[in-house]
Amino acid sequence: MDKILVVRSERCMACKTCVLECAAAHSEEKTLESAVNAEEIRFPRIILEYEESETFPIHCRHCKDAPCIAVCPTQAMSRPNEESPVILNRDKCIGCNACIIVCPFGVIKRDSDGKTLTKCDLCYERLEEGKDPACAAGCPTGAIKYVEVSELNLEKRKESIRKYKVSLEKG
Amino acid sequence: MAKELKFADEASRQLRAYAAEQNIEVVWDRYEKMQPQCGFGTMGICCRICTMGPCRIDPFGEGPQVGICGANADTIVARNLVRMIAGGSAAHSDHGRDISHTLLMAAENPDSDYKIKNEEKLKAVAKIYGVETKDRDIKEIAKDVARKTMEEFGRQEGTIVMATTAPPARQKLWRELGIFPRSVDREIVEIMHRTTMGVDADYKNVIKQGMRASLGDGWGGSMIATELQDVLFGIPNPIKSMANLGILKKEKINLVVHGHEPVLSDIIATVAQDKELVEKAKAKGADGIGVAGICCTANEILMRRGIPIAGSFLQQELAMVTGLVDLMVIDVQCLMPGLRDVARRFHTKLITTSPKAKIDGVEHIEFNEKDAVKIARQIVESAIENFANRNGHGILLPEHTEKLVAGFTTESVFQFLGGKYRSTYRPLNDAVIQGRLRGAAGVVGCSNPNTEYEENHITIVKELIKNDTLVVTTGCNAISCAKHGLLQPETAFKYAGEGLQEICRAVGIPPVLHLGSCVDNSRILRVLANVVAEGGLGNDISDLPVAGAAPEWMSEKAVAIGMYFVASGVYTLINHPLPIEGSKNVYKYLTEDIEKEVGGKWAFEPDPVKAAHKMLRHIDKKRKALRLKPMMYKQAFKPEE
The missing domain is CATH 3.40.50.2030 (Rossmann fold)
Structure with a gap:
């Protein structure tokens, strides 16, 4: 299994379902209700970036050689095992912001307490249950998908062949 | 960086920039924060009509193409659209109904603060309704006209009489298509019935009802509002005035009326000229009382009295940002609750008046037509009192005004x-x-x-x-x-x-x-x-x-x-x-x-x-x-x- 989150921004309707699903998946009872009524409200981890009237859902890329892990002085940022996503342990986080500085994607952000940080953990708990990350599972248009890298590549190769054939036919 | 206004009049541009500088959040800031906005709502394919849902149709064809009940995009879109028509028609028509009641009051109560200002128009409306006018007391005619117009809203049989002023060919077409409006309220109610869970699913049939309700608004509720306002407040005649925020004067008490109906604002405009109140204002160091309008209330008193216009819908908050508005009184429709928060940054007193439109945390002085002058006086006095609280904060007076002819x-x-x-x-x-x-x-x-x-x-x-x-x-x-x-x-x-x-x-x-x-x-x-x-x-x-x-x-x-x-x-x-x-x-x-x-x-x-x-x-x-x-x-x- 080598799956990654793939975003097709042209399908994003900006409905923010992914944001709500993200919050729910990280709540006590894994429901939207418990997320919005929590004693301590936590920010959702997925970010919707809006640029020239197009919306881009942005996640942590869970880099294989993650600079955020390298710079973290307290081992709050870690990858528990080879297969695991990059996970931030809030209890260990001292809010030094080093990871924010080195992250090439700008997806680590300050949490609602104004001190600690938060980021996408790829819903590792859901993955263990054999489910897709909540944002992908909840997306009503398939703008966010959790797909096998080999499948994605195969699809892309086929698409490029199609385009190549068309260009040959057109001369 | 807050979004700048690029095209708007100079006063709006300056005040918007000033608000941004002072971190006063106005409509454009809230709009930016709301981006991106949900595409399902924008495209009309989000259905919240029953709680099997909410349901959304995937416009890319990959996800669901029907809701849980089986309603497709056509049905959902049509239902949502006509519900908007119900809302809009209700707003105009409820306004019209209130004017009918005011006319009846003016006719029945000799002490009413409202009078029949234009008998000619009353007789013209009477003719539409077949009300006898010959050798009759004007108040008797008014009573009959008021009752006849009231009947239009809840009519159980027949069709809207006011709509017979449409060209005969048009009326015939409406009857053939089955969209001649029967009564103002009924068509709105029928929209709500047809669009509730499990009723009308044929998009053309749904939209047909939308047309019928909207005709009940245009040729019914709205037309009654216009006609009877002309009877009560006078038929407008071409009149010169001024527009834009520059009409707010530093040396005057500035009372801004905002909303849609002339019932209160017209009386306020009269009361503000009352000698005793003007003297009171002078005693507080002000050079008189200036009344200015925003939105359609402004249009109503502009065209009948030449009261200047402070601004349009998007300027309601900017008016306060001048720091010169001593009191803003609002009635119904197009009132941004954001006014409350902007008012708090200034000395401006915000007052709601309609039992239909309150804003929590905002002072409410309930208006009723029986005590119109009394309530208007209370509001004007409140504005005079508040003049002393001007603190200079935020005073930025855009000089800009333009001349106009309206009415x-x-x-x-x-x-x-x-x-x-x-x-x-x-x-x-x-x-x-x-x-x-x-x-x-x-x-x-x-x-x-x-x-x-x-x-x-x-x-x-x-x-x-x-x-x-x-x-x-x-x-x-x-x-x-x-x-x-x-x-x-x-x-x-x-x-x-x-x-x-x-x-x-x-x-x-x-x-x-x-x-x-x-x-x-x-x-x-x-x-x-x-x-x-x-x-x-x-x-x-x-x-x-x-x-x-x-x-x-x-x-x-x-x-x-x-x-x-x-x-x-x-x-x-x-x-x-x-x-x-x-x-x-x-x-x-x-x-x-x-x-x-x-x-x-x-x-x-x-x-x-x-x-x-x-x-x-x-x-x-x-x-x-x-x-x-x-x-x-x-x-x-x-x-x-």
Whole structure:
């Protein structure tokens, strides 16, 4: 299994379902209700970036050689095992912001307490249950998908062949 | 960096920049924070009607194509759309109902603060309802008219009587199509019934009911509001005044009325001139009491009393940012709850008055027609008291104002064209027939932060008058036109085509005629009916070389207005599409096929110049069908040969 989150921004309707699903998946009872009524409200981890009237859902890329892990002085940022996503342990986080500085994607952000940080953990708990990350599972248009890298590549190769054939036919 | 206004009048630009500097959040800031906005809502394919849902249709075809009940995108889009019409029609019509009640009160209670100001108009309305006027006391006539108009709202049998003022051919068509409105309230209730879970699923049938309810608004509720307001507050006559925030004066008590009805604001305008109160103001160091309006309340008292206009919908918060508004009193509709938070940053006292429109945390002085003057006095005194609390904070006085002429009506304006002694629409019809005028356009409606403020309004109007098309305006478009100096007779010589210039010169009118508030769109309907009746331009409204536009629309009321114009046979253009893009069938029906049924249709065009050209093309199509003469003068936008 080598799956990654793939975003097709042209399908994003900006409905923010992914944001709500993200919050729910990280709540006590894994429901939207418990997320919005929590004693301590936590920010959702997925970010919707809006640029020239197009919306881009942005996640942590869970880099294989993650600079955020390298710079973290307290081992709050870690990858528990080879297969695991990059996970931030809030209890260990001292809010030094080093990871924010080195992250090439700008997806680590300050949490609602104004001190600690938060980021996408790829819903590792859901993955263990054999489910897709909540944002992908909840997306009503398939703008966010959790797909096998080999499948994605195969699809892309086929698409490029199609385009190549068309260009040959057109001369 | 907060978004700057690029096109709007100078006062708005300055105040918006000042608000941003001071971290005072206004409508444009909230709009930016709301981005991106949900595409399902924008396209009309989110259904929240029952709790098996909410359901959403995937516009890309990969996900669900029907809701849990099986309703497809067509059904969902149509239901959502007509519910907007229900909201809009309800707003206008509830306003109309209240005016009927006020008329009854004025007729029954000799001590009422409201009087019958225009007997001629009362008799004209009486005639529509078959109320006997000969040798009868005016109050007796008024009582009957008030009751007859009230019946229109809850009528159980028959159809709306006021709608019989539409051209006969149009009435016949409505009856054939089954969309002649039966009663104002009933059609709104029926929309809610048909669109609730598991009722009407045929999108065309759903939209048909939307048309019927909107006609109940335009030719019913709104028209009753307009007609009876003329009876109670007087028929407007062309009147000079000023517009824009520069009319707020440092040395005066500034009382701003905002909302939609003249019932309170008209009385406030009178009370503010009361000698005793003016003396009180002077004792506090102020040089008198200035009343200024925002939104349609402003239009109502502008056209009847010449009370200056402070601003349009998007300026309601900016007025407070001047730091010069001592009191803002609001009634109903288009009131941003954000006013509360802006008011807190200044000394401005905000007061709600309608039991239908309260804002928590805001002082409420409930208005009732029985104690109108008493309550108005209380409000004016409160403004005087608050003058001393001006703290200099935020005072930035934009000097900008523009002169304007407003107060045209169905009765006055077009008779102008006939000269003082010839009260007829003939010259207007002849001007169109002979090619001096290409046609006429109604440009109306709101402003919306999703569009560069005022750019569409002003550009579209200028492009139309440049091409010899007479423009009539109401609502917030009228206010934008006023602020940009388009409501002056001289405007014709700056911007209008030669043919339109000739008419403006001969009659002394501006090329853009201010016809009033948003319920006064019913005046435009009546004008169209009168033009048809005058003859020479076809038998029905759909034959006329006219078009309508709401170039910066935002409100449900705009959807109701647009639909009653379409169902009356008018080509109606708005900038951003209705929330129907999730259904190709509904989109095609409303922008194409509906024209075969009712003669009017919807069009969407965000570019204001292209929009004006689309309207002109439609006007040309109608001219061609009527075989009218070629245009007398060269047209900037050439008609297609």
